[in-house]
Amino acid sequence: MIQVSENINLKEITLKDHQTLYDLMCRIYPPAYINYWEDNGEWYVNDLYNSKNLQKELEDTNADYYFVVLDDKIIGILRVVWNLDTHYQEDKNYVKLHRLYLDQTIQNKGIGYQLMIWLINSATKKGYKKLWLEVMEKQDQALYFYQKLDFKEVDKVFIEFPLVYKEYRGMYKMVKTLN
Incomplete structure (x- = not known):
């Protein structure tokens, strides 16, 4: 276990x-994205969190994949990909926050912030110059959260997942320059 704070691991x-x-993702993903999907997000959860895809993601030696544990209870996930090619910048010295999902019952308690500070510090110690992520355009709370952490929008893309309503397909790529 990696200790992030006194009660977060x-x-x-x-x-x-x-x-x-x-089971965790079936519980925490749909409430946050239920209005984005024709099937309430069921396709996404089944596609990303099946055992075959998990095995593939765990085989990626450039990635770290964690449960977020608060006071011995699993409350979310964090996946980080190191040395990821951004496909839109010449500089390859990037780390990507690939996934950060937290149970809605614990949001707005500073846990996401503590996780991000841990990630920023970890990436900086490893010599990375930039941290990037993708966030859905219509996720105002998430956009505000990352903007408060000095992430800047650098590109806009559109996801092609088959069951996402067209008006929710916009996604921003955001980058934070690390010290």
């Missing part, structure tokens, strides 16, 4: 954790 996800991960 990161527990590495393994293949044997598949069912725990799947």
Whole structure:
């Protein structure tokens, strides 16, 4: 386990954790994105959190995948990809926050902020110059959160997931320059 703060830890996800991960995401993803999907997000959860995809993601040696644990209770996930090519910048010295999902019952308590500070500090210590992420255009709360952490919008893309309503397909790529 990696200690982020006094009561927040990161527990590495393994293949044997598949069912725990799947159950968690079935619980925490749909409430946040239910209006974005024709099927309430069921396709997304089934596609990303099935055992075959988990195995593929765990085989990526440039990625770290964790459960977020608060006071011994799993409350979310964090996935980071190191040395990821951004496909839009010459500089390859980037780290990507690939996923950060937290249970809505604990949001607005500073947990996401503590996780981001931990990630920013970890990336800086490893010599990375930039941290990037993608956030859905219509997720105002998430956009505001990342903007408060000095992330800047650098590009806009459109996701092609088949069951996302067209008006929710806009996604911003955001970058934070690290010290």
